[in-house]
Amino acid sequence: MLRLGLTTNELLIFALATRTHQLKNTQMKKLYSFLSIGFLALSAIGQSTQDVTFKVDMNSYTGTAFKGVFVNGNYNGWCGSCNALTDANKDGVWEGTFNIKSDSIEYKFTLDGWTGEEALTSGTSCTKTTGGYTNRFVKLSGNLTIATVCWNRCSACKTVASKSVTFNCNMKQYTKTFTDVFVTGTFNAWSGNANKMTDPDGDKIYSTTLTLTDDSIEYKFEVDNWKDEEKMTAGTPCVKTTGVNTNRFVKLTGNKTLDNVCWASCDVCATTSGLNKVNIASMNLYPNPTQGLINLNLGLTQKETVSVFVYDVRGNKLYSKTLTGAAVNETIDMTAHSAGVYMVSVTTSKGTIHKEFVLNK
Numbered sequence: 246m247l248r249l250g251l252t253t254n255e256l257l258i259f260a261l262a263t264r265t266h267q268l269k270n271t272q273m274k275k276l277y278s279f280l281s282i283g284f285l286a287l288s289a290i291g292q293s294t295q296d297v298t299f300k301v302d303m304n305s306y307t308g309t310a311f312k313g314v315f316v317n318g319n320y321n322g323w324c325g326s327c328n329a330l331t332d333a334n335k336d337g338v339w340e341g342t343f344n345i346k347s348d349s350i351e352y353k354f355t356l357d358g359w360t361g362e363e364a365l366t367s368g369t370s371c372t373k374t375t376g377g378y379t380n381r382f383v384k385l386s387g388n389l390t391i392a393t394v395c396w397n398r399c400s401a402c403k404t405v406a407s408k409s410v411t412f413n414c415n416m417k418q419y420t421k422t423f424t425d426v427f428v429t430g431t432f433n434a435w436s437g438n439a440n441k442m443t444d445p446d447g448d449k450i451y452s453t454t455l456t457l458t459d460d461s462i463e464y465k466f467e468v469d470n471w472k473d474e475e476k477m478t479a480g481t482p483c484v485k486t487t488g489v490n491t492n493r494f495v496k497l498t499g500n501k502t503l504d505n506v507c508w509a510s511c512d513v514c515a516t517t518s519g520l521n522k523v524n525i526a527s528m529n530l531y532p533n534p535t536q537g538l539i540n541l542n543l544g545l546t547q548k549e550t551v552s553v554f555v556y557d558v559r560g561n562k563l564y565s566k567t568l569t570g571a572a573v574n575e576t577i578d579m580t581a582h583s584a585g586v587y588m589v590s591v592t593t594s595k596g597t598i599h600k601e602f603v604l605n606k
Contacts, residue, residue, distance in 0.1 A: 294346040295385055299330065300393040301354045302402045304337035305458055307433045307440075311356040314339040318352030318380070325358040338393055351380040354396060363397045364434075371399035407456045411502040414442065414466045417449040419508045423468040426451040430464025430492070437470035450505050463492040466508060475509040478603060480558045480586045483511035512599055525598060530589060534603035537580035541589060543573035552592040553577075558585065579604050 299316045314330045317323045321343075330339035339354075351373055355362040365381065367374045371394070373382035383391060395402035412428045426442045432455070433439045442451035451466075463485055467474035477493060479486045483506070485494035495503065507514035527544040541553065548571040555564035555577060564577055579587065584606040590599050 293348070293385075293387075294344055296342050296388045297345050297350075297385065298340060298342040298390040299352075299354075300338055300340040300391065301330065302338050302393055302395050303332075305402045306396045307455070307457070308436050309356075309361060309433075309439045311361060313357055315355045315358065316341065316343075316352055317355050317359075317362075318350050320345045320347050320350045320352070325355070330354075340393075345385065347385060349382065349384045351375065351382050353380045365397065369399050403458070407458050408497050409454055409500040410457050410497060411452060411454045412442065412464075412466075413450055413452045413503055413505040415450050415505050415507050415514045416444075417507075418514050421468075421473060423473065425469055427467055427470070428453060428455075428464055429467055430462050432457050432459055432462050432464070437467065442466075457497060459497060461494065461496045463487070463494050465492050477509060478586050478601075481511045481601065482558060510601065512601065525591065525593065528591065528598065528600065530600050530602055534605045535579065536605060537578065539577045539579060539589075539602055539604075541573065541575045541577060541591075543591065545571050545573070545593070547571065549594055554590040554592070555579075556588045556590065557582075558587075563587070 301314060301316075303314060313326070314332075315326055316328045316330060317325065321328055328341060328343055330341040332339045353363045353365065363381075365372050365379045367379045371381050371383075372379050374380075383389070393401055414426060414428070416423075416426060426444075427438060428440050428442060429435050429437060440453055440455060442453040444451045465475045465477065475493075477484045477491045479491045483493055483495075484491050495501070505513055525543060525545060527542070529540075529542040531540050531542075533539070543551065545551070548569070550567060550569045551573060553564070553566050553568065553573070553575060554562055556562055563579075563582065566575065568575065577589075582604060584604050586601060586603055588599055588601055590597055
């Protein structure tokens, strides 16, 4: 008699293997599916859940008006408006608590779903950059209340004194058609329609007053939500150039009312009435820009002595001449000077008027 030499356990294993081999493909797929579900369940069991509280301080936000603040992240599929924050006591700090099953998350705060969102800086302490996207990042190991942060920052909002700043722009010499004038800048994330200016008395001087906490701002005036904008000249007294962008610039140390400047100029508009106050009936400076020679034509309201000066942007006097008469026609030679922005000042017995010109080479 042939002895197989198999134990009872070995026979059972052999029988199970034979039966498994005989299973049809569909049965095998069912088995694999069952095993996959089991592994996923075990994975989920191994991942803890925790209550996470988010808080964002919106008091320093000066951008476009919003109705709601939300938190979006990889834990909720960047869903838009599924995790709304609330500000029950109206203190400007929006918060919400959500149950999250993950050991770390990327997230950011957004406005009205995805109408607005934070623009976080890569490399800052609270962020992680993945695939070109920079988001907030936090590890989770239990229930957590994340410290209150300022919108778009890793830290809390600075407690600084607010300042009332009044912006004014004289549109009398703007020749294009427009509907509305806006002021935009670093204080409102360069929004095209957040801070509309008004002209209630119809004198073409548009104004608005904002409460700001910044120590300094870059800004400019624009019309109809960026349909047109000021083209400021680098090197002029009221501007700051960063990279290729030249904007108006002002330091804020307290409440401030800015001058009624002319569109795209650091100066007030040279109106006829303004000229008359210094006994000047007309003033023309041409060609502007110039390649070297600049012509100054003055019509005076009476015969008198006038002084003509030319300054560079640093305040250095480059030219001076005293003339007498009821009219002045002077050609100023700037060919020896470098390309840039210059200022002509005309002084009469009643005061001084200024006008800029650009020297191109």
